[in-house]
Amino acid sequence: MSLQHRGIHRLGYVRLAVEDLDAARRFALDTLGLIEYDAGPGSQERVYLRCWHEAHAYSYVLERGAPRLVEIGFGVRDTDDLAAATARIAAAGLTAEAAGAGEVLANLGPSLAVTVPAGPTLRLFTDQAVPGYVVGQKAPDWNTPRSLRGTPAPLFLTHVGVTTPDPETAIAFLTDVLGFGVSELLTTDDGDRTLSALLFRTNNGQDIAVFPGMDVRLHHVAFAKEDEVDILRDATWLRQDGVQLDLYGPTRQSYGRTFSVHFHDPCGIRYELCAGGRFSELHPQFQPVRWTEANLGKALA
Template structure:
């Protein structure tokens, strides 16, 4: 019997997401005043933002653009050596775009392009957030004090992309990044309609589902975690009071069991709030859970049907 392949553990976690917005001032107000993120810096057309428990300088890079969508998705590696290993693998796959000098929040990075056209970034050297005096916490093991503002988003949790070919993107992330699949959706036709992958002990750090418009390289949503389900219920009221469009929820997903609330920020991008007490992926030999087409037609965990826009709305708009 052949020996099992040694699992790759070169990635530490999802680092940050660059989001494009055609309405930079309105989007910034949403993320700071309503979602509760904190601004940590500005450079060029970008504002750098973070949740109050994120240890890095930023987890969201909000960039002014002519349209909405995602600029790049970044993962931090566990070491410089791990970064070099992943770069070598990505270059051998013909997916490398080359090195950058870094960003306001981190050092040099290597970029690669997925089969669907999304840009991914890997880095190790990072800038830890240093809270100014008025944001210093009472407890030294916390990055900054609790903001008590808006929805009080705690940390970046995951993101979801729209892709034309789910299988191709899954294989790219598995081989190039060493990520593992935890759950999938396989249609009756045999087509893979969705995949959820992790590089940590969370059940997923990234998900991607088939773009029903047939487009490539689009963005589905970014997710920030809050402490509890009650925080999500309160967030629904906060969004209501501020005229933010609530697309669906609060409710519970069947896939991954996330308690969710989805809204659209002013630039058109979808944003999710989820409870921070998500399921953990502790088994090193986890077998992916496969959901059938019939099972997904039942809707979410408690029977709420998936709203049609969830399968068609993405950014940039088609």
């Protein structure tokens, strides 16, 4: 009998609205190296994308609309998990909005949505179509598909960064109600206020990153790469395509323990390609790494 990891067990997708859907789609496919999933008729105003190393149908959804972070999707095991989450959300004084299979996104199972206090909207779902790896399910060679070579072609969606004017409230809901762990956190020098946190339900250290900001919005979408050499090569390809990298370029970030490069697409979406990360575990003895404002330069350098 397999071990049942109850509650949220994976980061499923991030869903964004953009004014210029064609430009965002073109960048994601031609420059970033994602793959489009055919959701069938009636999906002209929405694009479903995934990485070549992902077996599920999509991990990145773009749709036409006023620019915003629409929602972040997290997978749970079954409807029992949805019912348990609904009860915990209600006990916290909030209401979860339920949706049937296929009502919200293509080939997505039953789900519920909740807006995190001072945070983004999250959708918990039971299942999603699994067309399988593009390199095959039987004895794959795991080489980047030929059609994607010359682009970053990331492996999988690794985390989503969001900003909030009240990080402590958002972090408290994510940990106390939805069961996220904290792998790293940044506080004021006196330790009285938490300014930022990396939260996880999986073992890669962060599924959602919370940063301080003027309002609730997307900070960045992060995709995983193999190692530092990959990141440096990707930076060359991005520059070749005319992409402006963030000023500090590829860098080792101690906060999160990743080697990363950040950049924007023509629609203003901020992307991160990262390798590494800190192993995390939902265990009572797991302790977060702590940073303060005084060592912020070290944390992000």
